[in-house]
Amino acid sequence: EVQLVESGGGLVQPGGSLRLSCAASGFTFSTYSMNWVRQAPGKGLEWVSYISRGSDSIYYADSVKGRFTISRDNSKNSLSLQMNSLRDEDTAVYYCARSAYDSNRFESWGQGTLVTVSS
């Protein structure tokens, strides 16, 4: 069974930093691209970042470009999102999501971790 477990969320002041992690199990992590998708309180879904299987392709939403960095460690079956210069509007539940093998639809999701940016 595919399992994605996020951690690292919490309360941070504007301008601060936070690092999210996603532990993957139940599948061969190194053979799938991965994503972060977020959802602000009471709002819809927003794709945040993508990383290919071998980390050779990386993409970001314009809203986080230059502030967030996605990375993965295939030896540890883990995905990370380093978030710097956080803003109020980054407050959201952040989901780790696995791409399908052939396209970037989101086949499997973690339970999410809440990031709150507030002074």
Add this chain to the structure above:
Amino acid sequence: DIQMTQSPSTLSASVGDRVTITCRASQSISTWLAWYQQKPGKAPKLLIYKASSLQSGVPSRFSASGSGTEFTLTISSLQPDDFAAYYCQQYHSYPWTFGQGAMLEIK
């Protein structure tokens, strides 16, 4: 960026009803469209991919169709478990974008 627009934003229906949600893309995405269901406090769940293909384990009362810029998701006979939010997502091109969501409420 490709904009995805869903309608209606909110839909009230009863158990047993047939309901349809529409999703429109701002440019052609062929059939690179997925539908997700999300219940309160839970992660989204993939229901449909490639515009009309049912994800494994999803009940057959869910169906979907469309291509190009217009797509629909239909639930043939609503069950209590179906009251949730539904999102479409295009995966034709980066940045991958979602519709704003459609909330299906009990009448």
